[in-house]
Amino acid sequence: MAKIVLKGEAREVSPKKSFTKKLRKAGKTPAVVYGYKQENSYITVSELELMKAFKSGEKVFTISTEAGDYDVIIKEIQRHPVTWQPLHVDFIKLVEDKEVAVKVPLVFKGTAFGVKNMGGVLLINSRHISVRTLPKDIPTSIDVDVTSLKISDTLHAGDLDLGTMKLESSKMQLLASCAATRASVSAQGAAAATATSTATEK
Secondary structure (H helix, E strand, C coil), X not given: CCCCEEECEECCCCCCXXXXXXXXXXXXXXXXXXXXXXXXXXXXXXXXXXXXXXXXXXXXXXXXXXXXXXXXXXXXXXXXXXXXXXXXXXXXXXXXXXXXXXXXXXXXXXXXXXXXXXXXXEEECCCEEEEEECHHHCCCCXXXXXXXXXXXXXXXXXXXCCCCCEECCCCCCEEEEEECCHHHHHHHHHHHHHHHHHHHHC
């Protein structure tokens, strides 16, 4: 997939809310780019292009300015509590040989053994984890295999094989668990009662 490019335009920094409100009304989202050992850059990006970038699922974007192009990741997004409109974005400028911490979505793969064979249900507790890696190795998502989970089993962030990536989240962050349903508990109880009755008759 081609890298997503956002055109960045330099903006002045003003404490007046009316100034940033005017920018947003013109379809521009205020943003700041934090650089490694360099001054921060204050820019605006097209709200429409920014929304397209969000929906793409990509983690790394290119900011194109008159001064040059550079790759970034999103550090933080401030949104309107009702409309969900992006109000402000913090970007981190990437340096090729410097690791960066990034939040990555999880994609759960397979059907848990406890669901398929024991009548249980899979509970998803976390859909993201934070990892630290080089910019070139930032993944769009991380696959999580849940096929081995039986009833009462749990899966934590520390159980994942992340390859060269380093886990930033807590190792004990609960990702998923397999739990019994009322129906499965009733079925197990009935089976146990039948087994006991059969043993008694013998």
